[in-house]
Amino acid sequence: MRATLVTLVAGLAVVAASAGPANAATGECRGIRTCIRVPGPWVLVPAHGRAAFLLSCPRGRSVVGGLDSQASSRAVRVSFEGRIGAPVQPGVTTTRYALFRAVSTSGRAQTFQPRLGCIPLQGGGGRSTVSARVTPAGPSLELRARIAIIGPGQVRFAKVSCRSGEQLVGSWHATAFRLKKPPTLGAGTLVRVTHATVGKQVVATAAATDGLSVDVNAIVQVGAECAP
Numbered sequence: 001m002r003a004t005l006v007t008l009v010a011g012l013a014v015v016a017a018s019a020g021p022a023n024a025a026t027g028e029c030r031g032i033r034t035c036i037r038v039p040g041p042w043v044l045v046p047a048h049g050r051a052a053f054l055l056s057c058p059r060g061r062s063v064v065g066g067l068d069s070q071a072s073s074r075a076v077r078v079s080f081e082g083r084i085g086a087p088v089q090p091g092v093t094t095t096r097y098a099l100f101r102a103v104s105t106s107g108r109a110q111t112f113q114p115r116l117g118c119i120p121l122q123g124g125g126g127r128s129t130v131s132a133r134v135t136p137a138g139p140s141l142e143l144r145a146r147i148a149i150i151g152p153g154q155v156r157f158a159k160v161s162c163r164s165g166e167q168l169v170g171s172w173h174a175t176a177f178r179l180k181k182p183p184t185l186g187a188g189t190l191v192r193v194t195h196a197t198v199g200k201q202v203v204a205t206a207a208a209t210d211g212l213s214v215d216v217n218a219i220v221q222v223g224a225e226c227a228p
Contacts, residue, residue: 026068026070026115027066027068028066028067028068028115028116028117029065029066029117030066030117031066032065032066032117032119034119034120035065035066035117035118035119036057036058036062036117036118036119036120037115037116037117037118038055038056038057038058038115038116038117038118039113039115040053040055040100040113040114040115040116040176041053041113041176041177041178041179041217041219042072042111042112042113042176042177042178042179042181042182042183043100043102043111043112043113043114043174043175043176044109044111044174044175044176044177045071045076045102045103045104045109045110045111045112046104046109047104047106047107047108047109048104048107049103050101050102050103051101051102051103051112051174052099052100052101052102052172052174052223053099053100053102053114053174053176053221054097054098054099054100054143054145054221054223055097055098055100055114055115055116056096056097056116057096057097057116057118058118060120061120061121062096062118062119062120062121063090063091063094063095063096063118063119063121064090064094064095064096064097064098064116064117064118064119065090065094065117065118065119066116066117067080067098067100067114067115067116067117068115068117069100069102069112069113069114069115070112070113070115071102071110071111071112071113071182072110072111072112072182073104073106073108073110075104075105075106075108075110076102076103076104076105076110076111076112077102077103077104077105078100078101078102078112078114079100079101079102080098080099080100080101080114081098081099081101081143082094083095083140084140090119091121096118097143098114098116099143099223100112100114111177111182111183113182138227138228139227139228141169141170141225141226141227142162142163142166142225142226142227142228143223143224143225143226144160144161144162144223144224144226145160145221145222145223145224146158146159146160146221146222146223147219147220147221148204148206148219148220148222149217149218149219150191150206150208150212150218150219150220151208151212151214151218152208152209152210152211152212152213152214153208153209153210153212154207154208155205155206155207155208156205156206156220157203157204157205157206158203158204158206158220158221158222159201159202159203159204159222160201160202160222160223160224161199161200161201161202161224162200162201162224162226163226165228166200166226166227166228167200167226167227168197168199168200168201168202168224168225168226168227169225169226169227170224170225171195171197171202171222171223171224171225172195172222172223172225173193173195173204173220173221173222173223174220174221174223175191175193175206175218175219175220176218176219176220176221177216177217177218177219178217178219179216179217183216190208190209190211190212191206191207191208191209191212191218191220192206192207192208193205193206193207193220195222200224200226201224202222202223202224203222204220204221204222206220
């Protein structure tokens with residue numbers, strides 16, 4: 001078993017009134033004629049370190065055409081991972097999902113909400129075929145994730161694995177909250193998450209104290225980065 005990463009979420013106090021960007025218009029569909037808005041949950045960004053969250057378009061034939069994010073503070077910096085290919089465009093640079101990464105430059109825990117603008121596809125094609133191209137580098141990583149819902153006093157497990165023929169090269173976990181605005185959590189809130197890898201499988205264990213409010217709709221995501 002590889003090293004276990006432990007994240008302790010304690011005493012996070014995010015004041016919704018200070019989150020000006022949360023009320024601003026988002027631009028994930030700007031310039032896209034037919035667009036499906038997909039707002040993600042509010043993802044915890046640790047005071048030190050990085051957060052990652054995988055957000056997907058609705059099932060069916062659609063790809064990511066635009067991205068945006070909201071945050072509890074301007075100190076939150078967000079980016080996403082794109083695939084190698086030319087020209088840079090939906091279906092080449094993106095697929096039906098996007099992996100967002102965020103960091104807090106304030107030295108304090110924050111939250112951010114990833115958002116996708118998804119383009120419905122007509123006819124065949126549209127899915128990234130970078131893995132089939134002959135390029136100097138190998139094919140892009142495949143990203144897979146699972147989510148577990150956790151409530152007060154509960155322990156939940158989530159696991160995800162690479163497929164046959166793939167190699168597990170990285171993993172992540174995230175704590176998030178399905179709310180329209182950044183969550184306000186009391187000092188007693190505590191969510192403890194660990195994740196470990198065994199072979200091609202990534203397993204996350206999440207434990208919440210009774211102080212976690214059911215109203216924050218807490219979730220935990222575990223993810224795997226797989227090399228074809």
